[in-house]
Amino acid sequence: MGLWKKLGGLFTGGAMDTVKLEEVQRILVEADFGVEATNQTVDKLSCADEVDQATLERIVVEQLGPPSAPLARAAQPPTVMLIFGVNGTGKTTTVAKLARRLQSEGRSVLLAAADTFRVGATEQLKIWADRLSAPFVGATQRGDPAAVAFDAVDAAVSRGIDIVLVDTAGRLHTDERLREELKKVVRVVGKRHTGAPHESLLVLDATVGQNAVRQAESFAAAVPLTGLVITKLDGTAKGGSVIALRRAVPVPIRFLGTGETVDDLEPFDPVKFAHRLVAG
Ligand SMILES: Nc1nc2c(ncn2[C@@H]2O[C@H](COP(=O)(O)OP(=O)(O)OP(=O)(O)O)[C@@H](O)[C@H]2O)c(=O)[nH]1
Ligand SMILES: [Mg+2]
Numbered sequence: 264m265g266l267w268k269k270l271g272g273l274f275t276g277g278a279m280d281t282v283k284l285e286e287v288q289r290i291l292v293e294a295d296f297g298v299e300a301t302n303q304t305v306d307k308l309s310c311a312d313e314v315d316q317a318t319l320e321r322i323v324v325e326q327l328g329p330p331s332a333p334l335a336r337a338a339q340p341p342t343v344m345l346i347f348g349v350n351g352t353g354k355t356t357t358v359a360k361l362a363r364r365l366q367s368e369g370r371s372v373l374l375a376a377a378d379t380f381r382v383g384a385t386e387q388l389k390i391w392a393d394r395l396s397a398p399f400v401g402a403t404q405r406g407d408p409a410a411v412a413f414d415a416v417d418a419a420v421s422r423g424i425d426i427v428l429v430d431t432a433g434r435l436h437t438d439e440r441l442r443e444e445l446k447k448v449v450r451v452v453g454k455r456h457t458g459a460p461h462e463s464l465l466v467l468d469a470t471v472g473q474n475a476v477r478q479a480e481s482f483a484a485a486v487p488l489t490g491l492v493i494t495k496l497d498g499t500a501k502g503g504s505v506i507a508l509r510r511a512v513p514v515p516i517r518f519l520g521t522g523e524t525v526d527d528l529e530p531f532d533p534v535k536f537a538h539r540l541v542a543g
Contacts, residue, residue, distance in 0.1 A: 265543020266294060267316045274314040284309060294540075295472040297507030300326060320537045326506050327533035331517050334365075335461040335489065341373070341419040343427045343452050343459035345412075347445060347486060348466035349478045350433035353494035353520055355384070357466050358430045359391040360520065360528035366395065370425040375415030376401035377408035377448055380432035388430050395525075398424065408432065408444055409451040416455045429460075442485040449486055464517060466492045472504050476511040483512045494520030497527070502540040 269290050273283045284305055291301040307322045308314055336342050344361070348354045355378070362372045374392045376399070378384035385401040392399035400415040412429050419427045431448060434441040452459040465488050467475045482488065491512060493505050496519050509516055516531040 266541045294503035295501035296503035300506045320541045323537035324533045331530040341427045342461045344462040345429045345460045352466045352468040354466045358428045363525045372426045373398045373419045373424045375429045377411045378432040379406040409447040412448045413451045462489045464490050470495045479512045490517035492518045497521045
């Protein structure tokens with residue numbers, strides 16, 4: 264159900280009072296806005312002369328940041344994109360979705376399995392690479408992720424490939440070794456190719472709500488990020504977490520994941536998203 268269906272009655276039935284504002288607050292927290300975005304939204308709503316559905320949509324849009332900008336393009340190919348995130352957020356699936364999207368724009372893509380930590384991770388990406396007929400670089404179990412990333416960039420340079428998508432390992436965001444490993448991947452691709460990484464995207468799972476906020480903050484402190492991909496929005500009525508996440512990591516939201524198939528990736532459009540959240 265859209266937010267307006269839950270909130271609208273409070274605004275149409277006479278003047279706002281403290282009791283009604285507390286009810287608004289409760290509904291926004293329940294929709295996973297998080298405390299800060301909830302308070303900001305309530306402040307804005309209580310300042311508005313008249314609140315209708317369009318007012319609420321506009322207030323949500325203001326908190327979502329700009330529409331998805333085109334992904335960076337290296338002056339000299341390949342463009343190198345690193346994909347980060349906690350376990351199970353949808354990194355590997357997002358790599359496949361991005362590859363599909365970029366291929367459909369006529370660009371050649373190489374997939375690199377720099378998740379050498381989890382058993383089966385390399386094979387999982389290899390299956391996607393085969394389905395997408397994309398070249399693939401991986402290592403044997405427990406190989407060095409930075410070495411895989413380096414080899415992948417190297418292969419793309421020599422084969423004239425446009426884009427390298429590097430899938431990385433997901434572990435708890437508090438894991439110090441993971442942080443060091445990811446920093447090394449960033450450093451090493453930068454040494455191999457000028458300007459790399461050109462994109463560093465953090466993949467966040469919308470269904471875990473406020474937990475994802477802590478993860479996002481922790482990753483952002485470890486590696487410089489250029490954008491967010493927020494996944495599993497098909498599985499949640501709590502789209503408010505998108506606002507909370509954008510607040511926690513003030514980099515642009517690039518894409519939304521809306522399902523498990525390779526085509527379920529949408530460029531982020533704040534107006535469209537706010538409409539979906541509010542109107543349902
Ligand atoms: N419903 C839904 N499921 C998704 C979405 N994106 C990924 N998934 C599912 O989430 C699960 C985990 O996806 P992966 O891509 O393996 O996640 P990961 O971050 O690479 O996981 P690790 O490598 O274990 O850290 C899979 O079952 C995916 O199909 C999405 O947008 N919507
Ligand atoms: Mg993975």
